[in-house]
Amino acid sequence: MTALELGATIKKGDISAVEAAKFSLGQIDKYDSKFSCFVTVQDDVLARAEEVQKKIAAGEYTSPLAGVPMGIKDNMCQKGIQTSCGSLMLKSFKPTYNATAVEEIMNAGAVPLGKLNMDEFAMGSTSETSYFGATRNPWNVDCVPGGSSGGSAAAVAAGECFYALGSDTGGSIRQPASFCGVTGIKPTYGSVSRFGLVAYASSLDQIGPLARNAADCAAVLGEIMKQDKKDNTSVATDGVDLNAVLNYDVKGMKIGIPTDFFGEGLDKDVAATIEAAAKQLESMGATVEKFDMPIVKYAIPAYYIIASAEASSNLSRYDGIKYGYRADDFEDLLDLYTKSRSEGFGMEVKRRIMLGCFVLSSGYYDAYYRKALQAKALIKGAFDKAFEKYDLILGPVAPTTALKIGENLSDPLKMYLGDIYTVMINLAGLPAASVPCGFDSEGMPVGMHLIGNYFNETKILGAAHAYQQVTDWHKRTPAEI
Amino acid sequence: MVITDELVTYLEALGRIKLPEESRAKAQSDLQEILQYIDTLSELDTEGIEPMSHALPLTNVMRDDEVQPSIPTEDVLANAPAQKDNYFLVPRSFE
């Protein structure tokens, strides 16, 4: 059952929000010990469900998602609930405020089940760097669910929740969605408020939904996509009509495929699956053509410079003074800082802090950070040019399907290279989705990357929805579920 | 660009972190490898390109100068590892 289907059933009165919540808690009981999607399961789920049920009955909650149990990535602040970011550093941190996206989804009558696991501070593509242990891929427990929103993707795939909020800085919604066979979208930068989202790289971070299909994603997005005075980078999205997603026709749509997405490193099965998906869209009336986008190869260097630079600054506030982890013994102030941060952060976080400090340090700023901002301008320019010609750009989300646990953990560069198709979207600030489109020879899901122009979420999800009307990849579930 | 041991020490100091002794050598070689890859960016011709911080050309988003209530002091200090008399407490930091 999808989130919208459940929402409609609750609205009709066939199921109560409390029953729905009980069902989801049961699913968590059954599966979470195996997949470790949740860092925290809230103890107020049933109370909240009861409250929501009352408000639905009273006509206060009218959203099609009211009463639907869902999960929130553990980097979004939720009042009174541990918000750890998958880190020992924030293990003890309970915010006294809500993230705006959390506030919005609560206003739509959401019933949050708890906080979802993630790579520490969203740094990673496997969800293995979490202090709370690795989340497992429901399609194969020996595989990673992707990251950093691995808990969000796996929880939806395992049926532990009906949808989840994730965040995407360099692919952190789309890549785990691809690895776990669910639909996820990173909207246009600025369209969902970042207030209360614990920052990794401020100019790239964006909140978005992960769900069973495009229609659910559109419904969730519709609730959280609002301009917010608390986020000066947030933008008005009045022109985006997500209701149109359900009636979208791809006939006459022009889709471009960058040849540079099909270079070295792309898994053969993934390539074939994406080609097949393109054919499918063609058969539905879209025109598909290939084009060159040579800037692709500079996306990863530019991304890692900008992301680590911003991260090194954003993570400086974790100093053991105001909140979070503080080392037990220290000699002086410097020692307090150094010990708390060294003990509180894991290796990948330390690595990116050091890289970020390097690219910003005096003497290197121009060669690295400034240069990366120039590359960012060129990447945006390349997309602007492509969207003069195409409605959507299509390609793989990741070069491979889900890797085995531990495979890349010791080789950071190899892990970074896996982000090749996703990071440039964040640099340009564009919306993009991952849509299930097949499986590799091992039976692991493959996601198709649909990239749209600014504020073209409707086009992306509309095409995905049309595709999902004639395919059933998104309906398949792991054997165990 | 060569990542020397001194540079690692400098970056640790800048970031107020210390790598565990046993993973230092690995971290140094990882950083070296990553930086080498990142250095491919130097091939990109960016002559005359204006660095872009924000992809969308927004300007002048501001709020009015109107006071809103602050939060209760116990909330300010709710997560503090050490506090005294409604102050955060840190090791002596005066000259």
Added chain:
Amino acid sequence: MAKTTSWEIVMGLEVHVELATKTKIFCSCTTEFGGDPNTHCCPICTGMPGVLPSLNRQVVNYATRAGLALNCEITRYNKFDRKNYFYPDLPKAYQISQLYLPICRNGGVEIEAEGGGKKIIGIHEIHMEEDAGKLVHDPWTDSTMVDYNRCGVPLIEIVSEPDFRSANEVIRYLEKLKAILQFIGVSDCKMQEGSLRADINLSVRPVGSDKFGTRTEMKNMNSFKAIARAINGESKRQIEVLEEGGTVKQETRRWDDNKDASFAMRSKEDAQDYKYFPEPDLIPIEISEEVIKQTRNSLPELPEAKRQRYVSELGLSEYDAAQITTSKYLVALFEENLAAGYPAKELANWIMGEVMRMLSDSGKEPEEMGFDYRYLGALIGMVQKNEITRNTAKKVFKAVFEEGCDPVKYVEEHNLKTVTDTGAVKKAIEEVVAANQKSVDEYKSGKEKALQYLIGQSMRALRGKADPQTVTAILKELLG
């Protein structure tokens, strides 16, 4: 180096001014001074995870006003950057400031030069930034206690060119800055509350040299007197070092006004590397020609223009006009009463005399004058109408200044009115004459001094409430 070398001091100033906005620069907490620790705080100004800055429009307005009043170019497209460093008073571990594109550049302020004449002190730039919190030493635990109330109070930092050659020039510049900023309403510039603080970059060089010496920086100076002493102390120290053949180290020094000496601060464990980069959470600020024009038109008459007008139109002396226009509050005291019809000269005399005396005796700044400015006019009015004598007025003003008393009521309550009943005056004088036959005789034999004595006795008998001229006239009449 020979001890006969004469030295020139070269200084540049970085002045931090807290803006008089109601709310902080990036959140809606109050900027009110003081308060119990951590009561003017929210998740934003205490740097909690996930929060974002939201820029206060008034800060940009005020910075633009300051820039225009200080003859700067306004940077039409300016933006914020992050300055990264760890310190307990900085909860985000970065200060949001402006490095690459500050809001104002290339301005200047005219001051009286050391050797007479005028001199322009160049203003390199003005940028907007946030203030840090306050650290309090806790002797019981030998720890530091942190209060974030001040965190996020908006500041402008006014960076001068290295144009100063003496402590006097520095003080004149600061006085001028303070007056201008108060006049245009962007800051109260209360130095004792730290809302105007100066960092002094100081070096010395042999007279005639065109190269700068190595400079030291003294931070957060917030009194004119301490600044003057610090400049003299630190320049002497540097000259001594150089004359003994040593070299000055580039460092931050702390001026200890009690010990009358500066001390090197413990150097941070590494050279400062602030890792500046553009603030991604804030978008650029564009200031249109239109806004600049409007702002310029909305500026009030600045102190310099006022000074000239006071001389040319109101006939004040150069000195009086210059003194009064050093302070928005003295100007208000002057102009409010001028508007009520009191004569300019008389007002200036009162301000230069009694007001200045009371300020200096009490050690107060003009902004601390707590009385209703109309009381000065009321006092002058009573003198004009011969209701009280000038001497009585001076005594009453003390009460006005110190306790904020209404002078009319005060005179009433203390029965200080001039005795206008000539019959009563005459009677009192007749009694004095009768009781002092010896002095009367002396006067009659030509001793003028005796008359003074009799006037004094008469005034005393009348408890000072009679007009001395009337008393003299009556006395003379009685004595024939």
